[in-house]
Amino acid sequence: MPHQQTIERKTARTTTKFTGEVTCKGGSSRGIVKDLSAAGICFQLYFDINATTGQEVSIKSDEFGHLTGVVQWYRGDKIGIRLNVSSNTSAQISSYYKYFR
Incomplete structure (x- = not known):
């Protein structure tokens, strides 16, 4: 029986359920x-936007404003987005946890 690897995350994830919009070179979709x-971020798309791994995207939401990142993975209607690290990004995520969580 093969040994399954456990992936350890560097940062804890919080399950959420609010809407936003992702835009990339291929198009945009709410989700x-x-x-x-x-x-x-794990983002579930309403419409396919032909996102590919490594592609830059922007994410907008009333809960955290405007963020940018890179598509880390794409599976069906979900994409994983690695956020661009900056003090502004950190402040926006902290603000979400403070006011919306």
Whole structure:
């Protein structure tokens, strides 16, 4: 029986369920932010935007404003976005936890 590896995350994720919009070179789609951490987002798309791994994206939401990142993975209607690290990004994520959580 093969040994399954356990992936340890550097930052804890919080399950969420609020709407936002993701835009990339291939198009844009509204959808649901399924989980959120200081390092990334799991976003469930309403429409396919032909996002590819490594592609830059922007994310807008009333809960945290405007963030940018890179597509880390893409599976069906969900994409994983690694957020661009900056003090502004950290402040926006902290603000979400403070006011919306």
